[in-house]
Amino acid sequence: MQTPCLEQIKKGLNSPLNICLLKTVTSTMDYIKSNGDIFAVIANSQTNGRGTKNRNFISSEGGIYLSAVIKPNISTDKLPLVTPYFATVIGNALKEFNIPYSYKWVNDVFVSNKKLAGILTETSISNGKVDKIIVGIGLNVNQKTFPNDLTNIATSLALEGFLVDINRLIALLLNGIANFNSAFSTLDFLSEYKANSLVINKKVSVTFGNNVTLGTVIDIGGLGELLIKTDTGVVTAHGGDLTLL
Numbered sequence: 001m002q003t004p005c006l007e008q009i010k011k012g013l014n015s016p017l018n019i020c021l022l023k024t025v026t027s028t029m030d031y032i033k034s035n036g037d038i039f040a041v042i043a044n045s046q047t048n049g050r051g052t053k054n055r056n057f058i059s060s061e062g063g064i065y066l067s068a069v070i071k072p073n074i075s076t077d078k079l080p081l082v083t084p085y086f087a088t089v090i091g092n093a094l095k096e097f098n099i100p101y102s103y104k105w106v107n108d109v110f111v112s113n114k115k116l117a118g119i120l121t122e123t124s125i126s127n128g129k130v131d132k133i134i135v136g137i138g139l140n141v142n143q144k145t146f147p148n149d150l151t152n153i154a155t156s157l158a159l160e161g162f163l164v165d166i167n168r169l170i171a172l173l174l175n176g177i178a179n180f181n182s183a184f185s186t187l188d189f190l191s192e193y194k195a196n197s198l199v200i201n202k203k204v205s206v207t208f209g210n211n212v213t214l215g216t217v218i219d220i221g222g223l224g225e226l227l228i229k230t231d232t233g234v235v236t237a238h239g240g241d242l243t244l245l
Helices: 006-011 028-034 076-095 166-178 180-186 189-195
Strands: 019-025 040-046 063-070 102-104 108-111 114-126 129-140 203-208 211-220 226-230 233-237 241-244
Touching: 006 019, 006 166, 019 028, 028 040, 028 063, 028 129, 040 166, 063 166, 076 102, 076 108, 076 114, 076 129, 076 166, 076 180, 076 189, 129 166, 166 180, 180 189, 189 211, 203 226, 211 233
Parallel strands: 019 040
Antiparallel strands: 040 063, 063 129, 102 108, 108 114, 114 129, 203 211, 203 241, 211 226, 226 233
């Protein structure tokens, strides 16, 4: 099984980036918060990886686990689009290997209707401006097995029959992250996100707190919100847990 190699990763970068590679870490998100002088950290495995809402993220050897820090040039009203942007970074990287993919709103990337990758974003706001964004990406590459409770909902590139150069894949992800400010400003990525959406024209359930919305997704709006056609009209969902029905 190919494992990440720092030298090979750096060969694929579009510009020099301060990155480090670790064999294992509790969490790449926690590590980068304690090491503010680096752009990104990549780990072969995590002992305490986490996803959205502090959920456990299985991080066994064979996947890509990375976190990066960017200094964004965006207004706070555009923050809901940050996660979709990073989803398209993953999608564009997979496209380089001719791997079909789709985006499950709002922070997952799917292959063959199973979860391949997840995204976690944390932001820092000072004086009404976005000061910092930390993005964490977990992407299943070479894993051959998953815990029993995940076998029907998670997959890896290896399980789908795709053999990729993991170092090239990591470099593509880092290039996309590093290009955030120029690529985000055009909002062109939103067209990519919508074109490869797993949820548009699908029946869904969206749970936000105690509120549950049932209906069919008819579009994704300009700020990443879902437009859901329900029995009583069109409802807008800005966040929550989505389940395909």
